[in-house]
Structures are given as structure tokens and as C-alpha cells.
Amino acid sequence: MDTKKHECERGESYRLAWRRYRLPMRVSVRTAHGVWAEREGVIVRLEDDAGNVGYGEAAPIPWFGTETVEDIEAGCAALGERVTRETLGALPVRLGCLRGALAAARAADADGMKHDYLRVAALLPAGEAARAVLVEQAEAGFRVFKWKVGVADARAEMGQLDELCGEMPEGARLRLDANGAWDRRTAERWLALCAERPVEFVEQPCFAAAGEGETAQRRAEDALRGLAEDYPTPIALDESLVGAGDVARWLGAGWRGVFVVKPSLLGEVRKALDALSAAKASVVFSSALETAVGARMALECAFRWEGEARALGFGVWPLFADRRFDGPPAAPFMRAEDVARLNPETIWNALS
Ligand SMILES: O=C(O)CCC(=O)c1ccccc1C(=O)O
Ligand SMILES: [Mg+2]
Known part of the structure; x- marks a missing residue:
């Protein structure tokens, strides 16, 4: 190529x-x-x-x-x-x-990587399995972890939060990702709990998809804004950001929380990133579980980003049964040279 x-x-x-x-x-x-x-x-x-x-x-x-x-x-x-x-x-x-x-x-392959390396967040499995993976990944050097919540009963997961925090090394941070599963009441209980704990942010506590109707969507967005105002733990938008239009809308509404950016889902990537940059928004780049072809594009965005360098949401590999499609195996840091080495042509040929 x-x-x-x-x-x-x-x-x-x-x-x-x-x-x-x-x-x-x-x-x-x-x-x-x-x-x-x-x-x-x-x-x-x-x-x-x-x-x-x-x-x-x-x-x-x-x-x-x-x-x-x-x-x-x-x-x-x-x-x-x-x-x-x-x-x-x-x-x-x-x-x-x-x-x-x-x-x-x-797009031509422009240069301009801002960073030689970036930190990576380790992705923990939902439920009880999280603890063993956290211990193993802390041992491997990770200091940012992301735990999928909203999968099991909230009370049981809340109990597990303290166990996980207890296993975290000094100075480490935990991201919680509810994938929109909570109602406002449940989200409030979680955020009250998070206030005293090393939680970096809570990702998408509430969400209503377009199919659920405008009233449900408005209620979920009001909940996100209310939670961001009422609790000290930052709220991150993820599902709320599908396409450059959503990014522009939340920026326009003055959102000061975190933007979890999955470049693979933005459509007009450049436009969305320029708007985020102009607003000095807090951005976390994240995987959409794409192959190394999309991951290379997404990671190039992250390595070019001039704002604060937060840990990448790319601690996902090895991911595929056929490893030819994977990006670099999860490690506490990713190097720009690991990204530059990803070769889309290999994946194209593997699909022939
Ligand atoms: O962001 C990360 O750390 C890992 C990626 C991740 O969690 C994810 C991957 C695919 C689809 C949705 C999500 C998500 O953040 O909700
Ligand atoms: Mg998410």
C-alpha cells in the first residue's frame, strides 16, 4: 500500500x-x-x-x-x-x-503524531470475572481500568465496586461503563457511591435510542445533564455520540463532561475532532471493536490529538479468534510506531 x-x-x-x-x-x-x-x-x-x-x-x-x-x-x-x-x-x-x-x-497518510506513546485502559469483563483480570492487569502495569456495569443487578455490582477498588494500586483509576442501562434513580445511587472512590468517570449512565421516541430521549439527556451537575464524578458520553452531528449538538449545549470518541462511528471525523479541539473538550479515544484497519485510523486520531492525553480505550486486543485482524495486544502503553505498523493490506488480503 x-x-x-x-x-x-x-x-x-x-x-x-x-x-x-x-x-x-x-x-x-x-x-x-x-x-x-x-x-x-x-x-x-x-x-x-x-x-x-x-x-x-x-x-x-x-x-x-x-x-x-x-x-x-x-x-x-x-x-x-x-x-x-x-x-x-x-x-x-x-x-x-x-x-x-x-x-x-x-485520506493521505499525513504525519504529525503528537505523542510517541499513550497510556491504555485495561478493559475488564462484566461481573465477578472483573476482579481476577484487574489483579492480573495491575500486575502487568495498567493503572486505568474500565469495568462494564449495568449487566447484572445494580446492588450486586455496587458490592463488587469496593472489592475492585480494594485491588487497585495506589493512584489507579476506574472507569465505569453502564452502556445506558440505568434509570436516573439507579444512576444517582451509583454516583453517590463513586464520589468517595477512585472513579475517573461514569460512562453513559442513561441512554434512550432513537427508536424509543423523543420523550424518552429528552428524559435521558436531561438525566445526563442533571447527574453531571449534582455529583462530583465526571459523566462521559458514548452512545450519545453517533456522528459529528451529535458531537456538535452536545458541544453547542455546553457539555463540560467527557466525550468518549469512537472515531469509527463519527462519520465526518475531521469535522467532529476540529469542533472538539476548538471547544477544548475532554476527549477519551475508544475502540469500536473494529479490526486493525479501522483501529489504525482511530488511533492516528488519538496520537494526533493536541488536547489532554487520557488513557486510550483500546485495551481490547487480542480480540478476534483469528489474530490477523487484531491491533497491538493490550499493554499499559501503546506506541505510535505500533500504530504505524498496522497494515490494512494484510487484512484486505486475509478476506479474499
Ligand atoms: O472504551 C474502551 O475502553 C473499550 C471499548 C468499549 O468499551 C466498547 C467497545 C465496543 C462498543 C462499545 C464500547 C463501549 O465503550 O461502550
Ligand atoms: Mg461505552
Whole structure:
């Protein structure tokens, strides 16, 4: 793959190819939305008339409110084999993951990594299994951990919180991710508990998907704003941010909590990151459990970010049963050179 060519050297028209994938995970991921056993998505490849090739990945998460993998396939089929700047620009905004993938495939590999390395948060499994993994990962040097909550009964999980905090090394921080599972009352009880504990933030305590109607959405957003005002532990938005439009909306509403940014879900990545940067927003870059193709794009965003360097939400690998699709194995730090070494062409070829 020739990623060195600058974008302006490229033609206006490209040959589009795409490959759909379905990859079993090594271990299923359990969240408040249920068990996730395999990852589906589409890798796109664009080649311009000069032979420059670029890759991108559309890794949707429909329960966040993205398009589905079927929508992405249909979008690719509708584009056909020859695409231009204009036909790409005319893709519907609701195909955000596909738009992001095609933008990534077109973008030249600019330099400008701001960091040589960044800290990584270790992802802990939901439930009782978290404790053993935390102990093991603390031993390995991790000092930021992310625990999936809202999976089991709240009272049982609250009991486990103290056990986990008790195992954490001095100065370590725990992120809690409820994936929108709590009602406001439950979230209030959790946040009261977190106030005295080394909790870095609580991610998406409440959420209502578009399908639940406008009243439910307004209530969930009011709850997020209320919780952010009433408790000292920062609240992080994740499911609330699908696409650059959501980022702009929350920035416009003056959100001062954390923005968990999954670049794979932003659609117009550059636009969203520029807006966050201009607002000096607090950003945590996070995996959408994409393959190394999408992860490379997402991690490049993180390594270029000029704001505060918070631990990456990329402590997810090894993730796939077939390790050829993984990014760098989780370690307390990730290096820019590990990111630069990820090779989309290998993954493209593995799907042939
Ligand atoms: O952010 C991280 O630390 C890991 C990634 C993660 O938790 C995640 C991965 C895929 C889909 C949703 C989520 C989430 O943050 O809710
Ligand atoms: Mg989350």
C-alpha cells in the first residue's frame, strides 16, 4: 500500500472494492446490551487513476444507533465500481460508518503524531470475572481500568465496586461503563457511591435510542445533564455520540463532561475532532471493536490529538479468534510506531 502520496496528487475518481467480514471474537463481550460474539463490518478499498490505494473500515454498532452492516453493503453496491468525489459526497448522512470508511480510504497518510506513546485502559469483563483480570492487569502495569456495569443487578455490582477498588494500586483509576442501562434513580445511587472512590468517570449512565421516541430521549439527556451537575464524578458520553452531528449538538449545549470518541462511528471525523479541539473538550479515544484497519485510523486520531492525553480505550486486543485482524495486544502503553505498523493490506488480503 502506498500511503505516502499526498491527497492532492490523487485523481478525482476511484475504483471502489469492498469485502464484508464476520469475525468470531476470542471471548464474547458482555455489555448491558447483551452478549457480543462476532463482529461484522465491511472493509473498503479505493484506488485512484495513479494507482494509489487506500483502505477504510465500516464497523457499525447498530445498538448505538449507527446503520447496519446490510445498509453498508447496500450503500457500496449502490455506489458501484467507479466513484468520484461527488458520488461519495452524495452518500446519505445516515450511512455514517460507511462515509467515515471511505473518507479514511481517500485520506493521505499525513504525519504529525503528537505523542510517541499513550497510556491504555485495561478493559475488564462484566461481573465477578472483573476482579481476577484487574489483579492480573495491575500486575502487568495498567493503572486505568474500565469495568462494564449495568449487566447484572445494580446492588450486586455496587458490592463488587469496593472489592475492585480494594485491588487497585495506589493512584489507579476506574472507569465505569453502564452502556445506558440505568434509570436516573439507579444512576444517582451509583454516583453517590463513586464520589468517595477512585472513579475517573461514569460512562453513559442513561441512554434512550432513537427508536424509543423523543420523550424518552429528552428524559435521558436531561438525566445526563442533571447527574453531571449534582455529583462530583465526571459523566462521559458514548452512545450519545453517533456522528459529528451529535458531537456538535452536545458541544453547542455546553457539555463540560467527557466525550468518549469512537472515531469509527463519527462519520465526518475531521469535522467532529476540529469542533472538539476548538471547544477544548475532554476527549477519551475508544475502540469500536473494529479490526486493525479501522483501529489504525482511530488511533492516528488519538496520537494526533493536541488536547489532554487520557488513557486510550483500546485495551481490547487480542480480540478476534483469528489474530490477523487484531491491533497491538493490550499493554499499559501503546506506541505510535505500533500504530504505524498496522497494515490494512494484510487484512484486505486475509478476506479474499
Ligand atoms: O472504551 C474502551 O475502553 C473499550 C471499548 C468499549 O468499551 C466498547 C467497545 C465496543 C462498543 C462499545 C464500547 C463501549 O465503550 O461502550
Ligand atoms: Mg461505552
